[in-house]
Structure formats: C-alpha cells, structure tokens
Amino acid sequence: MRLAFAWLLPSALALGACSARDSAVAEDGRERLVGLRADDLRLCAGVPNLTAQSAGGEFWTYDRTPPAAGVSAPVPVIGGSLSVSAGSSCRVTFQLVDGKVTRIGYSAASDLPMSQNSACAPVVQGCLRLVDTNEVRRE
Template identity: 90%
Template structure:
C-alpha cells in the first residue's frame, strides 16, 4: 500500500476509536453524574431543550446533533470510493428528584459500529470535567 493511500485511509481507521472513546465518556457520565444538583447541571450542560414534570420527578432533555465528519477515499479494487461518516444524533434525558439527578437516559443514533451513545458525550463532558476539578460534587 502506498503512503498516499495509507494517509487517505488513516482517518477511516481512527473514526471507530474516537467513537468508542466518546461512548465510554457517555457511560461514565451516566454513573458519575447521579446526585448532581440541578443548578450544577444547568451550569455545566446548559439550559435543556425540553423539560417535563411527572410523579417521577423533573425530566430535562438535551438534543444534540454534532456536525458530521466524513472521509472519502478511493478504493482502486472496486474502482469507486469509500465514504465513512461519523454523523449521529443524541437525546440525553436527566431525571431529577428533589433537585438532584437520579438517572440519565440516552437515545442515540450513530452511523458507526461500536459507537453507541458517542454523540451524547458532549452533553456530559463539561459536567464530568467540573466533577474531576472538584468545582461541583454529586451528592
């Protein structure tokens, strides 16, 4: 394989790794953000797109559609081109009871394998960063 082809295929090979990392961040957020106060959640995740109240508590929903990144590289054997897209969408819903996060649910769609919930990472990353810095503490 020539160096040029390798350079063209490298982003295709890296996309699943980045998605897997982001998926792990989302799962980490599901565990480490339970107990976060409502004000701290608003500080790190922003104002939710939707809110709802029920007997189970408050529900804050964040919808994210990050810009898709894609790579197109020629594949000489097939004679066409190979396109890989990392486009995905995510809906994160936080359940709050007595002003604290009790559960986090993800509803995500991804075009890449092994990237379940990867598009949800940006919603929780800021909160995880503040938890790691000690600026906010889940109770």
C-alpha cells in the same frame, strides 16, 4: 488508487476509535453524574431543550446532533469517491428528584459500531470535568 486506500483505512480506524472513546465518556457520565444538583447541571450542560414533570420527578432533555465526521477519497478509476462517515445524533434525558440527578438516559443513533452513545459525550463532558476538578459536587 492504492494510495487513496492507504490512508483511508487508518483514517477510518481513527474515526472509530474516537467514537468508541466518546461512547465510553457518555457511559461514565451515566454513573458519575448521579447526585449532581440541578443548578450545577444547568451550569455545565446548559439550558435543556425540553422539560417535563411527572410523579417520578422532573425530566430535562438535551438534543445534540454534532457535525458528521468523515473521510472522503476520490477514486478516479471508478469516477466517483469513496467515503467513510460517522453521522450521529443524541438525546440525553436527566431525571431529577428533589433537585438532584437520579438517572440519565440516552437515546442515540450512530452509523459506527461500538459507538452508540458517542454523540452524547459533549452533553456530559463539561459536567464530568467540573466534577473531576471539584468545582461541583454530587450529593
């Protein structure tokens, strides 16, 4: 039984560290993608799930629910299993004015503390990579 718990704790810590890193990537995107042109956003994030128009501009929304990551260890003494998982979902909304990103909002849910926006990272990660390699520019 100790063996099951010996690898469970490091696995849970690694899972939490990855989620915290992804949350930081999402927060980085909130700042660094402002000014991105609409065509470049579509290139790196894809076609949005929803679009809307208002007096405040155009809004593109991306919904993402990545597969849950987790660790499961059978505990035969108890007769069941012990698991630690990180289920999460994310909605990213980009506000565009005059064809450029002006704000990014996240609506995310996560089962892990300190990783609120971790599921949002895949939406902005590709765009950040293109900004970093100067393949797209912010204006």
